[in-house]
Amino acid sequence: MQEIENILQHITQGVYVVAVADGDKTNAFTAAWVMQVSFSPLLLAISINPEHYSYQLLQKGGVCSVNVLSREQMHLAEHFGKSGMSDKMSLGTWAAALTGAPVLQESLAYFDCKVSHEISAGDHQIVVCEVQEARQLNVGVAMCYSDTGNMDKSSDLY
């Protein structure tokens, strides 16, 4: 039988940096499990491992930005895919969105969001967020999750 992680590569997904804020505490993590789930209201769902530091800030602060990475931004996907870094937000240029969530100025586009509600899903939490504002910042082709190989070390998790 083929490896499940190879077959899952056929489910097309983008790569995003989800940035969170709780007051003056900020953080960001790389995410592939992001999708639009409603037109009106405009809702995005983010599937997040509740052990991530970003989850604590997302729950307490209630805001986030979803920043779309381009194919050329593999270094950003890798950096924000790491945990336990004290200076994680020192990479990239950040500005505050309307909600107070940090926005990555190098991204192709961003969605500024407020948390609506949460649903449990196995070892992750699906955080459903209402989009407050969205803007295109740069021009390029969006990165695909399949371009990242085993950057997230997920082959160990099945």
Ligand SMILES: Cc1cc2nc3c(=O)[nH]c(=O)nc-3n(C[C@H](O)[C@H](O)[C@H](O)COP(=O)(O)O)c2cc1C
């Ligand atoms: C390409 C890629 C995709 C990822 N997708 C997700 C995801 O959708 N959800 C998630 O919870 N973690 C995802 N991760 C893992 C987190 O980015 C990673 O665990 C990060 O270190 C968490 O950061 P934090 O603990 O500082 O919040 C992904 C990592 C990579 C490299």
